[in-house]
Structures are given as structure tokens and as C-alpha cells.
Amino acid sequence: MHINTAQKLRKDKNAQAGIIIIILLLIFAIAVPIFTKAPDVFSEKILARPDCENLLGTNDIGQDIFSRLIYGLRTSLLVSVSTGLISTAISVVIGVLAGFKGGLLDIIFMRFIDAFLVLPVILVLIFVSVFIKPGIINLIILISLFQWQGTARIIRGQTLALKEKTHIYAAATFGSKKSYLLVRHIIPDLGHIIVVSFIYNARAAVFMEAGMAFIGVSNPSTISLGKIMHDAFKFYYLPAWVWWLLPAGLLLSMLLVSLTFLGNLMEKIIDPRLQNA
């Protein structure tokens, strides 16, 4: 596939907006904590309105909501990027192996992948986390373990199609080994699909982490956007939701929407029928 991604990006306003939002969020999450207070420090001020000292007021135990938001954003970004990387790596390995080898291996992999796809993943994650009480690293591994199946299926499909292409035949005729074919031809040609998979998995991970924390299944030591919303939701009848629940939810939604925009751009690049839509 010869696709000029930069050119497509220049035409797509949404994707540009998505990238700009993500970069801003990254800067926000990395740089701003230098200036803010520690998010865990308690103070006498409880459920205070926003003022100069606390930009978004304080929560029910006197912690600064603004700095908690930024640390929560950090958690979301960390979970999103690492889960995206791990689950995409697993799905590339399994998808390419199943598609390239075919036969019994393919059948077994596909049956299991389909089985995982029908599971209510977030509920399974909640169930497992309630028992093993994962920290942030275990949580990332756990989400990745239940997240790679969807994209593995897509990658397997693309590998099947690629396998039949002329340039792969040509390379095989020139005597290249199977491993060489995989590493030098098939995987590079899957490049765009792998990027879509990464975005898709990263987006799903953000939602799952936040959803689990919102329900109340989270490690007490990690600050996350979902957890902030969980805490804030207990006080939904107070006017405090405007500077407590709302900013956390909007930040989370901004991250999700910008990832959706990027995902749509990549999908359009792959599926030419959707172009100019």
C-alpha cells in the first residue's frame, strides 16, 4: 500500500484537531504537575468553591481537585499508551501467525479469539480485579490480556489477503525464507492496520480503566479520572459537580473523542470507499 499519510492528514480537519488535543493533553499531563500542589495532601478546606489557591476547588477530604485531575490524566494516558502497545504487539504476533501459517493453528486461534470477543470484557475485568486488586502495572497487563483479540482478528484477515499478493510470491520465488517474508514484507505492509489497532486499543483501554474506577474497582493509591468521577458522583446533588464531576468527565471525553478522530482518519486511509465522507 502506497499511502501518503501526511497528505491525508492535511485534508482532515478532525484528525488535526485530534492530534492537537492529544499533544496539548500530553503537555498538560507532563509539564503542569511541576506547578501544582501534591494531589494527596489533605487540607482544612472541604468542598470549597474554586478560588486562586484551588483552581477547581477542593473535594470532600480537602484535596485540590485541579492537581488530582492532572494526575488522573497522567494515569489515563499511561494506561492508554501502554495497553495500546502491549495489546497491539500481542495481536500482531497472533494475527500474523494465524494468518500466515493457516491450518489447524489458525482455526484454534480464531475460535478462541471469537470466544473472547463475545465476552462482556469490562465485566470480566471488574470481576478479576475485585479478587486480585491490581496495581497500575498489573491493571495494564490485565486490560491488555482481554483487549488484543479484536485487532488480532483484523490483522489476521489482512495477512491472509497480503499472503496472496504478487510481491510476496515474487520474494518467495527469489528464495526468501518465511521469517524474512514476515519481517521484511508482511509486517511492514501491515503498518497502517497496526497503527489503527494501536489507536483502537488505546481508546478502549482509556474507557475500561475509567469505567472500572467509576464503579469503584480501583487501587486506592492510583489517582485516575474514573476514580475522581466515582468520588464526585457521590455528591451529585451539590453544585460542586460543576467543578468536580464535569471537568473530569470532559477531560476523559476529550481524550476519547480525539482518539476517535485519529482512528477515523486511519480507517479512511485504509478503506478508500469512506474517503471524502
Added chain:
Amino acid sequence: MNKRWVSYIIAFFIIISLNFAIPRLLPGDPVSAIYGEDVMVKLSEDVKEYINSAYNIDKPVISQYFLYLASLFKGNLGYSLYYKQSVGKLLMSYMPFTLLLMGLAVIISSFFAFILGIESGWRRGKKIDLFLLYSIIISSGFPSFFIAALFLIFFGITLGALPMQGARTAYSGFTGFGITSDFLKHLVLPLSSLIFILIPPGYFLTRNAMLSNIKEPYILLARAKGLSDSKIRYGHAGRNSLIPFVTQTGMRMGTIIVTGSLFIEMVFSYPGMGSLIYNSILNRDYPVLQGSLLIVTFLVLIINFFMDILYVKIDPRIKYAH
């Protein structure tokens, strides 16, 4: 079709095995993992012995697994110490609310998703299409629980127009028509937020299918025959645009519907499975959590099964192919 069956059975066994394995993989004995250390200390010896014998702790793991399977197939899902009731009965009393909420939401949201998707795809690039597309893309980025919380705060508190919690007003003394209208009023907020969440996936698929379908030659033929615009839009392009909704989301749809309704119920304390799960996490009532996981998975598989049937009805080519 046949292949899917295999996946459904594997999926069900994955859940059963998780239910069985997770408490046993933890350090300490599984019974305290399920019921909580603090609870076990308080129990009398008789009860402890009864629970231990129910879990067959003294037998080897393999036979424990088969005994667990056997008791599941007899319909024994465990016992909740918090509700002092068998988990099976408990789930059955919460299930109808979830089914009602889910069923209504699926029907109404699919209707809107198809209409909006078809109209939007037909008017590709026009103002109304772009407006719909952008507002639905943006709203689909909002997580379901955030949307539900906003609905709750805006309609329940700011406007104060609708009841926010539960399925009926407690001790209201309503009779006859009063009960029905009270019940319906409680249904409005959870139902409308669930509909709001379920529209985007169907809309995107229908619109995308519409975009490729309106370029097909059979549309040109239909025009040449002099069919009316709306007949082509709904009867020809529209009907074919229904297919991807069933095929592409087919396997995912069960999960989307079920997790959506669980989150909504938690936010609105609507007395369905979602609230039950939420409360069982709060109360550390893990047998209920285990049972719910099993039943919810079963529900997802049933939805998928109906999707498979629907798929053949909508796209007759599938039937001829077999």
C-alpha cells in the same frame, strides 16, 4: 453459523473457568477469598463446615472443577451471605428490570440509528449530514457513565422534572394507574440515556453502508424504473444498509448493549443486574458477583444468537449459501 456455536461454548467455559479459578489462584483458601476473611471469622463452625463442604475444598482441584460444573448445571449459583438468599433467586428477581430496560432501549435506538443513518448517508456532505455526523461522533466519545450522570444531574436536579433513583417511589401508596405512571416516570431517564448511548454504533454502520450502496448500479436501475425517492432510499439502499449493523456488530453488539445497561443502572440505581453488581462490589458479596458474571455472559450469548437469526432474515443470501 455452526462455527459461532463453538465460540459461544468456549466463551461460556472461559467464564465458568474464571469463576472457578480466580478465587482458588489467590493465596489463602478460596472460601475466604469468596466470602472475605472478616466474614469467615464471624461465622459459626457449623456454617463454615457447610460452606466448605459446598465448595469441596478437601477434594483434588480437578474433581472440584467437575463438582462445580455439576452443581452449576443443577442451577446452583451459590449463596449470598449479604442478602441471605440463593444467588440464583436473587438474580432472577433483578433480571426483569434489566431485560425491560435493555429491550426497549435496543428497539428504540435501532429505529433512530437506522433512520438517522439512512437519511444522513443519502444526504452525504450536505449540512444536515455533517451536523448529524459531527454531533454523533463527539457524543460517542463521551463515556456511558458520564452521559448518564449528566442526564441525572440535568433532568433530575437542575430541572427537577423526573425521578432520579430506583424503579418506583417507595411507600408512595399509589394505586392503579398511579403505579404505572410512577413506574414509567422512573424509566424515562435510564431509558433515554441508554438510547443515547446505543444510537452511535448503529448510526455509523448504517451511514457507511449507505455511502457505498448509493453508488451501486441497482440504485441507478431503480431510478430508471421511475421509483419514488423515498422508496429507493428505504426499500432499496436502506434495506441493504441494515446488513452491516447485524453482521459487523453481530458479535460485539451483545457486549455493547449489556455493558451499556449495566453502567446506566448503576448511575440511576435502577434495580437491575447493574445495580446488583455494583452493590455486590460495595458489600464484597462475591458469590453474587460470580453468579452475575455467568448470567450476564449467558445473556450476551443469547443476544448474539438472536442476532445470528436476524442476520439470515435480513440477508437471504446467507440462507442460500448454506
